[in-house]
Amino acid sequence: MDKNFFYIIILVIFANLTAFSQERQLEKAQEAYDNFGYLNARNIYLKVAERGYQSQELFTKIANSYYFNAKYDEALFWYDKVLKLDDYELNSQFLLYYAQSLKATGNIEKAEKYYDKFVDVSGKSLKNIKLTSERYLELIENNSGRYDIKSIEGVNTENIEYGKTYSGGKLFFTSNRSNGLFDIRKNTWDGMPFLDIYQVELNDDKEATSKPKKLPGDVNGKYHASSPIITKDGKTMYFTKSNFNPVKKERDENLKIYRANLIEGKWTDVEDLTINDDSYSTAHPALNSHEDILYFSSNMPGGYGQSDIYKVSIDENGVLGEPENLGPKVNTLGKETFPFISDSNELYFSSDGHFGLGGMDIFYINITENGLENLLNVGKPINSYADDFAFGIQDSSKNGFFSSNRKLTLYNNQSETQLNQTNEFVNDNIYSIKEIDPIKDVYNAIIEGHVTDAETEKPISNALIQLYEANNSLYDTIYTDKEGYYKVEINYFKAYRLRASKEDYDSEEDVSDAEKEKQKIDFELHKNRLKLSPGVDIAHSLNIQNILFDFDKYKIKDSEKLKLEKLLVVLEEYPEMKIKIHSHTDSRGSHAYNQKLSLKRAQSTKEYLIGKGVNPSRLSVKGYGENQLVNKCSDNVICSEEEHKQNRRSEFIIAK
Incomplete structure (x- = not known):
């Protein structure tokens, strides 16, 4: 390439860049010249108030600006000035802000007085609805009728059966059924046989296809064993077992959660977990979908009631962390037990401390990243007059199980949802369930x-x-x-x-x-900070667009002079600013007459400002008559007085 040609190209580019840079500098200079800064509405209102002008609008605007900046003492000063005016009107908004300001500054008695006035005017109240027992029953009814239930034939007996763990086509459950003539293990407290863990094969209809068998291995023992939960790979089991006291060489009343492994078809390598202690019980384990959190029930010290729901982390090596109580949203002074956690992180558990239908009801609460959502009763027919517990369900199939000690009588082979409940009690039985409709958050x-x-x-x-x-x-x-x-x-x-x-x-x-x-609930917000540049109409921000004139008149009324005082403050703040005064009328009267009337009103506004010391060269006027209506109210259109009023307006536009 020719070197001279190359240099010419560089010079052309440089010249263009220089010209562009100079052009931007001129634009910025013009912007700086055209821009007077920003109008701050509160400062304008404060200066008008300092001149001795008084009005509810003036004082309320100032007070609100302090209120929304949490300066409640200053807000009260200006709200109180409103109440000293002869012609004030207390709307609901004023009453709410005033009551809140009084409350924030410790004037509780007076705050309640004005809050009650707010309630009377608005018809609204911030007081929460008290939930009575009747309302709770209504809420339970809203979530009732969502399940079909069926007793599992071939599993239930006259003895105790309960459980909900379904794995590999088998139901793992707890029972104290007799294990033959030589099974003489008896609970010395009530004379009943001890509980063992069983398994039974079920078909797709959740009917037993084999005889229940005790779990092989070391899980069952001399005393109680119950409530197993099995990992998804089928190789690890967490379960509840009586605590054996080595000092007394006998069991005590406390329970412990153990872990076992399936080795060559037998559950063995039983391990005592670190969450256990001889001084309290841990029982009824449940695993989340990732199997890295264990939920359980315990009466360990520091809880809320007889037994609470806890959770504890499990690391990749099976080591447990520190137990964490789920808090008062779940736990009560009563008994919370038998937790179950679904694949979608929904917690089900039984409680006699929350309001329900019977002894123990089954409750639901969704666990999200933001914490626990609303606690819900799962409703009838799952819950009844009796104890209902050991609930579990699959997210995919919506099939599951629960247990209850209710007595049911079947008529004409009807489905279990139509069973007659007699309010009599029997030993616990297991029921299969099918969820028909999802639970509804009745608190939402x-x-x-x-x-x-x-x-x-x-x-x-x-x-x-x-x-x-x-x-x-x-x-x-x-x-x-x-x-x-x-x-x-x-x-x-x-x-x-x-x-x-x-x-x-x-x-x-x-x-x-x-x-x-x-x-x-919609909100319409008013600008309080406006960029003052040519073409901007400052009338709206200062609430001076509706300068009212008497019908067929153009003289400035005394009641309207306060509005123009706001404009005077702006003109004093920016002595180089020029204003175009545009006036408009409604459509009533002839076009020619309205044109003259609007011009007279604009001129009258100008003369008022000149009389206040504004240089006439800073003001220009124009009357538009009815040529720029802001609504439908043209000739021969029926409109209300309020609609016509919207067209009788003035504009104060910053000129170049």
Whole structure:
């Protein structure tokens, strides 16, 4: 390539880059010249108030700005100024913010007084619904009728049978049935035979196809053995067994969880686990789907009641960690026992401490990454007047088992869902189950809505929605999507205080209703920080667009001078700023008349500002008559006075 040609190309590129750079510098200079900065609505309102002007709108705007920044003392100062006005009107929004500010500053008695006024005006309340026994029964009924149940013939006897572990086509269960003439092991406490673990083959209809047999190996022993759970590979078993006290050389009342391995068809290598202790019981093990967490029941010290549900980690070498109590959402002062964890991490367990239908009911709670969800009673016919326990189900087939000591009478070979329950008790029996419908979270409800710009009606994306409970604790935080839409799950029986906020906008709050499955709460936010550049109309942000004139008049009323005082503060803050005053009328009257009237009103506004010291060269006027209506209210269209009022407006547009 010719060197001179190469240098020419470089010079051309350099010249273009230089020109582009100079052009951008000029653009930035023009932007800096055109941009007066940002209008901060609170600062404007404060300066107007300092001049001695008073109004509910003025004081409330200032108070709200402090309220939403958690400066409750300052907020109360301005809210109290509203209450000293002669013509104030207490809307629900004012009452809510005022009551919350009083509460936050420790004035509880007065806060309750104004909160009660808020309830009267709005019809809403942040007080939660109290759940009575009747309401609990209604909730249980909502989840009833979801299962078919059937007694397992060939397994149940007049003795005790219970269990839910299904592995390799076999049901592993617990029974105290007699094992022959020479089986003389008796429980000295009640004279009943000790419990052993059995297995029986079942077909697809969950009917026994073989005789139950005791588990081979070392699992069963001299005393109780029960509630086995087997790993997916069929090689490891966790089970419950009586504790043998080596000092007394006899068993004591406590139970322990053991682990055994299947070797050459026999369960052997029985191992005492580290979670056990001679001073308390551990029992009824359950494994999660990854088999790295063991759930169990225990009365170890530090629990909530007679027995609690715990979990403990299992590492790849089978070593157990420290037990962790599942907390008060699961555990009560009563007895929680027989946990089962599904493949989708749903916990089922039995309890006599939560409200139910009988002695022990089976309950459900979903475990998520965020913790425990709502506790639910699985309903009838699984739960009854009797003790119902040892529940287990497969996610894929929705087949499973549970046990109960209810007495059932079958009529005309009807399905077990239609059995007559006599409120009599028998020894425990095992039932196969089929889930027909999924459980319904009866505590779940939905709030949804949109957040929009009050002036443009356009959606506000990424607006922050915060939900507060009755005690002012933060319940949840979400953001609107690009359409300004949000959706959040709540408790059906609770009301919440919702706050919508976005940078450069005034925040807003509202209160939801309790006992609504789905409700819609929308927010319209007003800008409080506006970029002051040519073409921007500052009327909306300062609430001065509706300068009202008497019908067929154009003189500025005394009641409207406060609005123009806001504009005066802006003009004083930015002495180089020029404003175009545009006035509009509604459609009533002739076009020609409305054109003249709007011009007179714009001119009257200009003269008022000049009289306040504004240089006339900074102001220009234009009347548009009825040519730029903001709604449907044109000639011969019937509209309300409020709709016509929307068209009688003024605009204050920053000029170049």
